[in-house]
Amino acid sequence: xxxxxxxxxxxxxxxxxxxxxxxxxxxxxxxxxxxxxxxxxxxxxxxxxxxxxxxxxxxxxxxxxxxxxxxxxxxxxxxxxxxxxxxxxxxxxxxxxxxxxxxxxxxxxxxxxxxxxxxxxxxxxxxxxxxxxxxxxxxxxxxxxxxxxxxxxxxxxxxxxxxxxxxxxxxxxxxxxxxxxxxxxxxxxxxxxxxxxxxxxxxxxxxxxxxxxxxxxxxxxxxxxxxxxxxxxxxxxxxxxxxxxxxxxxxxxxxxxxxxxxxxxxxxxxxxxxxxxxxxxxxxxxxxxxxxxxxxxxxxxxxxxxxxxxxxxxxxxxxxxxxxxxxxxxxxxxxxxxxxxxxxxxxxxxxxxxxxxxxxxxxxxxxxxxxxxxxxxxxxxxxxxxxxxxxxxxxxxxxxxxxxxxxx
Amino acid sequence: xxxxxxxxxxxxxxxxxxxxxxxxxxxxxxxxxxxxxxxxxxxxxxxxxxxxxxxxxxxxxxxxxxxxxxxxxxxxxxxxxxxxxxxxxxxxxxxxxxxxxxxxxxxxxxxxxxxxxxxxxxxxxxxxxxxxxxxxxxxxxxxxxxxxxxxxxxxxxxxxxxxxxxxxxxxxxxxxxxxxxxxxxxxxxxxxxxxxxxxxxxxxxxxxxxxxxxxxxxxxxxxxxxxxxxxxxxxxxxxxxxxxxxxxxxxxxxxxxxxxxxxxxxxxxxxxxxxxxxxxxxxxxxxxxxxxxxxxxxxxxxxxxxxxxxxxxxxxxxxxxxxxxxxxxxxxxxxxxxxxxxxxxxxxxxxxxxxxxxxxxxxxxxxxxxxxxxxxxxxxxxxxxxxxxxxxxxxxxxxxxxxxxxxxxxxxxxxxxxxxxxxxxxxx
Numbered sequence: 156x157x158x159x160x161x162x163x164x165x166x167x168x169x170x171x172x173x174x175x176x177x178x179x180x181x182x183x184x185x186x187x188x189x190x191x192x193x194x195x196x197x198x199x200x201x202x203x204x205x206x207x208x209x210x211x212x213x214x215x216x217x218x219x220x221x222x223x224x225x226x227x228x229x230x231x232x233x234x235x236x237x238x239x240x241x242x243x244x245x246x247x248x249x250x251x252x253x254x255x256x257x258x259x260x261x262x263x264x265x266x267x268x269x270x271x272x273x274x275x276x277x278x279x280x281x282x283x284x285x286x287x288x289x290x291x292x293x294x295x296x297x298x299x300x301x302x303x304x305x306x307x308x309x310x311x312x313x314x315x316x317x318x319x320x321x322x323x324x325x326x327x328x329x330x331x332x333x334x335x336x337x338x339x340x341x342x343x344x345x346x347x348x349x350x351x352x353x354x355x356x357x358x359x360x361x362x363x364x365x366x367x368x369x370x371x372x373x374x375x376x377x378x379x380x381x382x383x384x385x386x387x388x389x390x391x392x393x394x395x396x397x398x399x400x401x402x403x404x405x406x407x408x409x410x411x412x413x414x415x416x417x418x419x420x421x422x423x424x425x426x427x428x429x430x431x432x433x434x435x436x437x438x439x440x441x442x443x444x445x446x447x448x449x450x451x452x453x454x455x456x457x458x459x460x461x462x463x464x465x466x467x468x469x470x471x472x473x474x475x476x477x478x479x480x481x482x483x484x485x486x487x488x489x490x491x492x493x494x495x496x497x498x499x500x501x502x503x504x505x506x507x508x509x510x511x512x513x514x515x516x517x518x519x520x521x522x523x524x525x526x527x528x529x530x531x532x533x534x535x536x537x538x539x540x541x542x543x544x545x546x547x548x549x550x551x552x553x554x555x556x557x558x559x560x561x562x563x
Numbered sequence: 564x565x566x567x568x569x570x571x572x573x574x575x576x577x578x579x580x581x582x583x584x585x586x587x588x589x590x591x592x593x594x595x596x597x598x599x600x601x602x603x604x605x606x607x608x609x610x611x612x613x614x615x616x617x618x619x620x621x622x623x624x625x626x627x628x629x630x631x632x633x634x635x636x637x638x639x640x641x642x643x644x645x646x647x648x649x650x651x652x653x654x655x656x657x658x659x660x661x662x663x664x665x666x667x668x669x670x671x672x673x674x675x676x677x678x679x680x681x682x683x684x685x686x687x688x689x690x691x692x693x694x695x696x697x698x699x700x701x702x703x704x705x706x707x708x709x710x711x712x713x714x715x716x717x718x719x720x721x722x723x724x725x726x727x728x729x730x731x732x733x734x735x736x737x738x739x740x741x742x743x744x745x746x747x748x749x750x751x752x753x754x755x756x757x758x759x760x761x762x763x764x765x766x767x768x769x770x771x772x773x774x775x776x777x778x779x780x781x782x783x784x785x786x787x788x789x790x791x792x793x794x795x796x797x798x799x800x801x802x803x804x805x806x807x808x809x810x811x812x813x814x815x816x817x818x819x820x821x822x823x824x825x826x827x828x829x830x831x832x833x834x835x836x837x838x839x840x841x842x843x844x845x846x847x848x849x850x851x852x853x854x855x856x857x858x859x860x861x862x863x864x865x866x867x868x869x870x871x872x873x874x875x876x877x878x879x880x881x882x883x884x885x886x887x888x889x890x891x892x893x894x895x896x897x898x899x900x901x902x903x904x905x906x907x908x909x910x911x912x913x914x915x916x917x918x919x920x921x922x923x924x925x926x927x928x929x930x931x932x933x934x935x936x937x938x939x940x941x942x943x944x945x946x947x948x949x950x951x952x953x954x955x956x957x958x959x960x961x962x963x964x965x966x967x968x969x970x971x972x973x974x975x976x977x978x979x980x981x982x983x984x985x986x987x988x989x990x991x
Contacts, residue, residue, distance in 0.1 A: 167769075167772050167773055167775075167776060169772070186765065190769045209817075209818070210801070210817065210818075211797060211800050211801035211804055211805065211807075212804065213804040213805065214804075214805065215805070223796075223797055223800025223801060223803070223804055224796075224797040224800065226800065227796035227797060227799075227800055228796075274943075292915050293915070293919050293941070295918070295919065296914075296915045296918035296919050297914050297915055297918055298895075298914070298915040299915075300895075301891075301895045301900075301902075302895065302898070302899070302900040303900050303902060304816070304819075304821070304836045304900050306814060306816075306821060306823070306834040306836060306902075307834050307836065307900050307901065307902035308902075309834075310823075310832075310833075310834040310902040310903065310904040310905070311902045311903070311904075311905055311913070312905075314752075315823075315834070315904050316830065316832065316904040316905065316906045317750070317906075318750050318752065319740075319741065319748070319750055320741075320748055320750075323741065324814065324823045324824075324825065324832065325823055325832055325904055326739070326740060326741055326750075326813055326814060326823070327739065327812075327813070327814050327823070327834075328735075328739045328752065328754065329735055329738035329739040329795060329798065329809070329811075330738075330797070330812065330816070330817065331794075331797065332735070332739075332754060332794050332795070335758075335793065335794035335796075336754065336757065336758055336761070336794065339758060339761045339762060339765065340588070340761050340939050340940075341940075342765055343588055343592075343761055343764050343765045343768065344567075344592070344939065344940035344942075346765060346768045346769060346772070347567035347568055347592045347768050348567050348942060349772070350567060350568065350768055350771055350772055351564070351565070351566075351567040351568070351569070351945070353775070354565075354569075354570075355564050355565070355944075357564075357944075359564065359942055359943045359944035359945065360942070360943040360944075361940050361941070361942055361943075362940070362941040362942075362943065363939070363940050363941070364919065364941075366915070366916070367916070367919065367921055367936075367937070367939060367940075367941075368939045368940070370910065370916075370921070370936050370939075371591075371936050371937070371938060371939035372584070372588070372757050372761060372939055373754060373757045373758075375753055376936075377584075377648045377649070377936050378629070378644065378645050378648040378649070379626070379907050380648075380907050380910055380911070380935075380936055381629075381644050381645075381647055381648040381933070381935060381936075382626040382627075382629040382644035382645070382648075382907075383626065383907030383908060383911075384907075384911075384933040384934055384935075385626075385627070385629060385630065385631040385632070385644045385647075385930070385933065386626045386627035386629065386630070386631070386632070386633060386644070387632075388625070388626045388627060389906050389907050389908050390625075390626065390906055390907050391625070392750075392830075393625075393750070394750075395749065395750045395751045405736070405746045405747050405748075405749055406747075407747065412736075412737075412746050412747070414727070414728060414731040414736060414746070416725060416727050416728050416751075475722065475723075480723070480724070480725060480728060481728065482724070482728035482729070482731040482732045483731070483732065484731045484736045484737060484746050485731065485732055485733065485734050485737075486734065486737055486808045486809075487734050487737075487795075487798055487799055487801075487802040487808050487809060488802055488806075488808060489734075490732075490733060490734050490792070490799075491799070491802060491803070494717075494718055495713065495717040495718040495719045495720075496717075496788075496789065496792075498716065498717040498718065499713075499714050499716065499717045499786060499789055501786075501789045501792055513803065514803045515796075515799075515800070515803075516792055516793050516796045516799055519762060519785075519789060519790045519792070519793040520762050520765075520766045520783060520784070520785050520790060521714070521783065521784040521785075521786070522766060522769070522770070522781060522783055523770075523781030523782040523783055524770070524773055524777075524781050526769065526773060527766070527769075
């Protein structure tokens with residue numbers, strides 16, 4: 156990376172207005188903000204984004220300014236309060252829209268239309284606006300008004316039915332993982348649409364359904380759909396690692412767990428454990444032999460003591476030497492302590508007015524220009540009311556009135 | 564209005580999943596994406612596990628290996644399902660980058676391109692003399708995005724890895740799975756790769772925007788593990804705040820009532836989340852307010868949490884009597900998030916996806932016509948159509964060599980003889 160370009164990113168001057176709640180919209184806005192765009196987050200005057208109520212909290216004590224989830228999702232943003240449900244609120248909103256390049260919202264077209272902020276109104280206020288509308292199922296169709304948390308999006312748009320063991324219920328991924336993915340896809344669409352405004356001279360709406368974003372983008376879903384079309388065979392919930400091609404899958408070891416993913420590399424695995432003789436052992440010499448009843452168990456009788464006398468990092472390193480791919484199944488503390496991620500600047504520190512100095516995940520991508528940075532923490536509720544409304548010409552006394560009347 | 568990235572040219576130097584899917588997003592957004600392929604080098608699980616599997620081999624694979632009708636056909640490398648999933652809309656040309664004139668071809672192409680996505684190990688393009696240093700010499704505006712497992716720097720810089728393993732490395736496998744048996748019972752999941760692909764696309768677009776101001780391109784790295792870490796941010800915040808590691812919740816939620824419940828029929832499931840008192844009332848109403856819902860042990864949010872095992876049992880008893888689609892409809896009508904789990908055939912039949920016109924017919928000469936998932940986004944003014952199928956190997960050799968690089972017929976023939984230009988992969 157060019158040292159001379161670090162810390163002097165291009166001033167691209169993009170203004171983002173974030174009228175979203177939950178994970179998808181806020182993460183989409185956060186990512187665009189990470190590159191240096193100014194993101195103004197609009198929150199309901201009464202309590203703000205509901206995410207402020209969700210943990211993790213320090214010492215598990217809920218506090219509206221101390222939600223770890225809210226902090227992570229709203230890094231780099233400025234925050235204002237605004238009630239868009241009232242006439243004055245809508246007027247202020249449209250004033251903000253005039254100076255906005257990208258609007259991110261999770262209300263949906265119909266809900267915005269119902270409160271007088273429909274497509275025609277927004278286009279008139281700002282014909283160059285990119286309106287990124289993100290809803291669970293999309294703006295139209297029989298399920299347009301349906302609600303969803305991450306598990307419903309994964310159930311509908313992801314591979315959930317194939318995840319887990321065949322004799323048990325299908326199982327979710329870690330909470331919210333699919334929503335971060337859809338937020339990322341939404342950001343890609345929104346920023347691309349913004350890129351085109353200079354060429355086209357006007358903006359447009361991006362109607363993004365979380366289910367469609369996920370279907371098109373994650374965990375082999377697209378692939379399983381296409382392969383179903385090609386083969387007529389549906390996907391199945393299969394056991395992983397229990398079959399042939401061992402060792403493959405998750406195994407216990409001395410200090411936790413190791414994940415092997417080198418199916419068919421039996422020779423490499425047994426060389427790694429110092430038992431090259433097993434390559435020609437009739438029990439394991441061919442895939443068919445390996446699959447004979449009892450042979451896997453016999454292999455595990457040899458393999459398990461070796462696993463239990465090596466740590467996950469030892470096994471991982473050895474595997475690299477022997478061309479056998481694995482990974483330690485790391486804890487969050489393992490990752491936080493890992494010098495690799497520190498050197499890669501995977502973490503950043505913010506100075507939060509209430510939390511104090513706090514470690515947070517850092518920039519997810521390394522730009523040669525240095526433009527992707529953690530610059531400021533998430534905003535306190537209404538923290539930038541004076542600044543943002545001040546730019547629109549409202550004095551602090553006006554803000555007192557706006558507060559008293561429930562607008563901000 | 565033209566598609567957002569109309570006029571942008573992307574060189575796709577990727578294989579397997581992360582890179583190809585990232586490039587496919589840029590392609591869906593309207594960029595011209597040219598896959599840099601080879602008749603001399605077989606990419607890992609990109610156009611197949613092997614170039615020419617037999618029919619017998621394919622018949623035994625899950626979903627028939629992804630080959631239409633389970634038939635590898637005469638040119639299996641053009642019929643592999645996974646390739647068709649991630650590469651529709653792209654162009655393909657062939658060149659042998661290990662030879663000096665091949666390297667020159669890529670440099671000439673880089674001169675008239677905007678973005679190159681590198682999905683190989685960090686030292687591969689360096690060794691071939693087509694890394695960022697080389698490309699930026701001929702085109703200072705080139706945007707070079709490397710997608711690398713651990714990145715190119717740091718203690719593990721350049722180490723080989725793959726998506727499922729990076730998920731384990733970055734902590735995901737202790738955050739997911741059945742609460743009583745994770746990670747040993749965890750299935751294979753590949754989330755880090757598509758996330759990296761999407762981030763590569765996003766960063767490339769940001770770089771295009773920056774280039775308008777600076778006139779210059781840049782070198783960008785997406786570390787697959789680092790990028791995915793961001794999707795797990797809330798668990799890291801718990802460790803930062805409380806020194807606490809994650810524990811898998813299965814299908815449960817940290818605070819709400821949530822689960823995956825069996826419905827009538829085989830492998831029919833519904834995922835339900837009941838957040839608060841209001842949604843509990845909606846849930847009860849959807850069931851017709853049976854007496855069990857009025858038991859004190861289910862009467863408030865704390866009691867419901869404490870008695871969730873019993874509550875899950877009761878919910879299952881109800882869902883098992885119903886079709887999953889009915890459960891979804893009646894709960895949603897009463898303000899509760901519920902969704903039927905969809906397998907592949909369910910997805911194609913889903914009324915919402917159908918109403919949205921989400922699936923589009925795509926015709927590929929060597930495969931036929933099939934319905935494909937559409938682009939992820941729906942733009943109001945620009946087209947959302949899939950414009951062409953996934954390319955055959957070397958399908959666009961003439962376009963790239965003759966139209967883009969100005970080769971004469973004679974030069975083209977010479978490069979065919981040299982083995983750069985072709986439409987068949989190596990023997991194995």
